[in-house]
Amino acid sequence: xxxxxxxIITEVAFLLxxxxxxxxxxxxxxxxxxxxxxxxxxxxxxxxxxxLLHMINVYLIxxxxxxxxxxxxxxxxxxxxxxxxxxxxIGFNKKEFNSSHSLTMNKFNYxxxxxxxxxxxHQHPETRPLFYxxxxxxxNFYQELVEEALENNEIKENIDVRSLTIFIHTVLKGYVxxxxxxxxxxxxxxxxxxxxxxxxxxxx
Amino acid sequence: xxxxxxxIITEVAFLLxxxxxxxxxxxxxxxxxxxxxxxxxxxxxxxxxxxLLHMINVYLIxxxxxxxxxxxxxxxxxxxxxxxxxxxxIGFNKKEFNSSHSLTMNKFNYxxxxxxxxxxxHQHPETRPLFYxxxxxxxNFYQELVEEALENNEIKENIDVRSLTIFIHTVLKGYVxxxxxxxxxxxxxxxxxxxxxxxxxxxx
DNA sequence: GTCTATAGTTAGATAGAC
DNA sequence: GTCTATCTAACTATAGAC
Numbered sequence: 288x289x290x291x292x293x294x295i296i297t298e299v300a301f302l303l304x305x306x307x308x309x310x311x312x313x314x315x316x317x318x319x320x321x322x323x324x325x326x327x328x329x330x331x332x333x334x335x336x337x338x339l340l341h342m343i344n345v346y347l348i349x350x351x352x353x354x355x356x357x358x359x360x361x362x363x364x365x366x367x368x369x370x371x372x373x374x375x376x377i378g379f380n381k382k383e384f385n386s387s388h389s390l391t392m393n394k395f396n397y398x399x400x401x402x403x404x405x406x407x408x409h410q411h412p413e414t415r416p417l418f419y420x421x422x423x424x425x426x427n428f429y430q431e432l433v434e435e436a437l438e439n440n441e442i443k444e445n446i447d448v449r450s451l452t453i454f455i456h457t458v459l460k461g462y463v464x465x466x467x468x469x470x471x472x473x474x475x476x477x478x479x480x481x482x483x484x485x486x487x488x489x490x491x
Numbered sequence: 492x493x494x495x496x497x498x499i500i501t502e503v504a505f506l507l508x509x510x511x512x513x514x515x516x517x518x519x520x521x522x523x524x525x526x527x528x529x530x531x532x533x534x535x536x537x538x539x540x541x542x543l544l545h546m547i548n549v550y551l552i553x554x555x556x557x558x559x560x561x562x563x564x565x566x567x568x569x570x571x572x573x574x575x576x577x578x579x580x581i582g583f584n585k586k587e588f589n590s591s592h593s594l595t596m597n598k599f600n601y602x603x604x605x606x607x608x609x610x611x612x613h614q615h616p617e618t619r620p621l622f623y624x625x626x627x628x629x630x631n632f633y634q635e636l637v638e639e640a641l642e643n644n645e646i647k648e649n650i651d652v653r654s655l656t657i658f659i660h661t662v663l664k665g666y667v668x669x670x671x672x673x674x675x676x677x678x679x680x681x682x683x684x685x686x687x688x689x690x691x692x693x694x695x
Numbered sequence: 696g697t698c699t700a701t702a703g704t705t706a707g708a709t710a711g712a713c
Numbered sequence: 714g715t716c717t718a719t720c721t722a723a724c725t726a727t728a729g730a731c
Contacts, residue, residue: 402613409606461665
């Protein structure tokens with residue numbers, strides 16, 4: 288899949304934004320880093336805000352859909368799927384996480400990633416509907432997993448689907464937040480603690 | 492407690508930042524909203540970044556210390572203290588939340604509040620140590636509550652303090668995140684679901 | 696589709712009077 | 714301690730040649 292120039296500009300804007308925040312990335316910087324001129328950039332995007340929208344769609348929305356569908360289509364049991372979500376949320380699948388060069392975390396820096404999109408949510412209120420939609424999609428995804436687990440008799444059958452879904456949603460959100468803001472706690476420990484609680488309250 | 496002019500400027504900067512993000516608030520806007528001139532502002536602060544630091548200390552750090560000490564000094568049982576934290580994290584104590592005019596949420600808009608500080612964390616990396624410190628303090632606070640509950644025989648005695656503390660920290664983080672980003676779910680429901688899980692895994 | 700050159704605006708910060 | 718006036722730098726966006 289060859290990248291067209293619009294995609295290159297978007298990627299450059301995204302990578303620069305990870306470091307400095309979208310508002311602190313100037314068109315001049317995008318010019319320098321991409322090799323394209325201002326005129327060229329404004330040929331592809333009518334203004335800077337359109338770059339932002341494109342960026343959100345590619346790196347937030349599409350990214351979610353991809354990892355969601357990957358997990359959906361796997362044949363893993365409920366607990367395994369939950370574990371995969373924990374890894375994916377910080378940009379890893381389990382194999383990568385346990386490999387030796389995972390420590391560099393080069394693939395993507397989840398700390399900057401979530402920081403960037405939180406900033407965008409706050410400073411560009413016109414983009415908020417996109418975030419709300421994403422959260423509804425996440426909720427529905429988790430609910431499907433819970434319902435599937437119930438059907439497959441993997442968790443205790445008298446559990447309330449809505450409550451468990453909300454709880455799982457909460458824990459996943461908090462887990463990401465802790466990983467981002469708390470450099471003292473090991474990701475693995477946060478993950479294991481919370482997976483254990485989920486197991487405890489769902490076990491038959 | 493009469494406000495001095497430095498405090499007024501800080502408050503104005505904070506309120507404007509809640510709406511637009513600190514980076515999008517210009518000195519000119521602070522001038523207009525506060526009634527002070529640029530010269531006056533730069534008499535109190537050597538540059539714009541110093542306003543930011545002062546703002547973080549007053550509205551993030553001191554705010555945490557106040558609500559933490561209030562809960563610490565209360566004589567409530569463990570579950571009651573947990574409930575209070577849930578309310579305080581979104582800017583209410585329970586009484587206010589249940590009163591009729593709570594719906595306006597005028598006291599402070601927690602959605603903008605957390606959005607603002609997330610943005611600052613991302614876009615002003617030099618301030619991150621302050622955030623890390625705050626998270627360690629939060630962790631220690633939760634741990635003290637757990638230890639206290641153990642001493643008072645309020646929760647089952649064979650529970651692992653560290654695991655429970657990490658779990659509580661995760662849930663509280665996720666709860667705030669859901670409240671901020673998910674306008675479809677009722678705050679009360681998120682709160683109740685998670686309080687119930689905490690109760691379930693700690694009950695004797 | 697990409698370039699150069701530049702218009703037009705706004706930002707943070709300072710000097711010096713009172 | 715507060716004011717007015719102003720400087721310099723940086724930004725987004727556009728016009729027009731190729």
